[in-house]
Amino acid sequence: MADIIRIQMMDTFAIYINERRIDLLVNKSRKGASLIQLLLSHRGKSVPNNRILTTLWQEDKSSNPENALKTLVSRLRTLLNQISPELGSCLVADRGAYHWELLPGMTVDLYEIDRVLAGLNEENLTLAAQEALFAELLALYAGDLLQNSERNEWAVVEAATLHEQFLKAMYAYIELLKGKEDYNEVICVCRRVLEVDNFDDRLHIELMKALIRVNRTSEALQQYKHVVELDYRYLGVQPSKELQEFYKQIVTSGKTLELNLEAIRTELQEDDGKRDAYVCEYAVFKEIYNLQMRNVGRMGTSMFLAIMMVRPYDGQVMDSIRQNSIMNGLLQILAQNLRKGDIITRFAPSMFAMMLPTVNYATGHMVMERIKKIFYRQYPNSNIMIDYRVGPLDSNLEEMSEIKKEMSKPDN
Secondary structure, three states: OOOOEEEEOEOOOEEEEOOEEEOHHHHHOHHHHHHHHHHHHOOOOOEEHHHHHHHHOOOOOOOOHHHHHHHHHHHHHHHHHHHOOOHHHHEEEEOOEEEEOOOOOOEEHHHHHHHHHHHHOOOOOOHHHHHHHHHHHHHHOOOOEOOOOOOOHHHHHHHHHHHHHHHHHHHHHHHHHHHOOOHHHHHHHHHHHHOOOOOOHHHHHHHHHHHHHOOOHHHHHHHHHHHHHHHHHHHOOOOOHHHHHHHHHHHHOOOOHHHHHHHHHHHHHOOOOOOOOEEOOHHHHHHHHHHHHHHHHHHOOOOEEEEEEEEEOOOOOOOHHHHHHHHHHHHHHHHHHOOOOOEEEEEEOOEEEEEEOOOOHHHHHHHHHHHHHHHHHHOOOOOEEEEEEEEEOOOOHHHHHHHHHHHOOOOO
16 A cells, blocks of 8 residues: 655644654755655746756855755655655656656645645635635644755745735635634634734734624733734834723723723722722823823823933844833833832833822932832842933824934933
């Protein structure tokens, strides 16, 4: 009985014989594995020798690369036959080229994905047929093409194209499921696709919407916090405006914004013994800021805005783990040492913004200096500098971005 051979190209390269993964090829001949990947990506078409040599020997200084290729092919066929009889015959020599020829029953996930994508482009598909193809594509797409394999620079363009086609199909799949009001399946699909692309805001929003529809609001809130952390840690940016707007929907779950702010007020007052300042997400901070601006203009009251930023003494960029450890420590100090009515948010990866309703210039600077002293006392070996600015509320919160730029410049 012939072996059942399955080749994986998505996420990583692997050969399965009767559903058992065989690592002999990758372990013994990494260049041979790269040659097979290159040939498979051409889907049965011949690949000229000069293309193979340019791809596989671009960093090697072989005195006779053509002979090196012949030797590689000979040894590779022998190794493939050790994995499964006749497997070496898949590596076919043409005139000045090579191609990969599938054995009967052999499958390649890349080719299966091609088939599914072509099927989705057919006209007059029933919803049931579309759903079946979408589900098959989701199962096949283990990750981007060869993203965890070596010597795969040549695959970057095709990987990006496939990634875009996959996401487009998954968006359509989600819309189909929403039309059926199958929100539990939407949740499953979104979470699976986010394993492939964890920075896609549309997927995060669709996931949170579906969680709200099935009354899992707390999970939606956790998902939002996860997205914010991703943006801070890996991209160094605030969450998108769409995500910030959606945060209100998560918190209110259908209530009005006024009720949301009332809930925040109630939360601040529900524990009279709690002395910490109020720490909130940026979206909530921005709403409170704008409400305070109305009061400042209408009632003639004053409120001050403070920002505090950390940076290393040596001017080098901090790695995300160290940065988050420092920022978490500083946040704890801020929350415990500012007043209960003060409001704090993480405005940027290395910056906090604060609203201080009961200070002026002098007391504001005193408060910030006291925070610095406490931090340096608790973290004497942090090797960072803390900068801050204090000033009255401005009508445009976005101007803090200009202050952020100024503070990021090295000292003279």
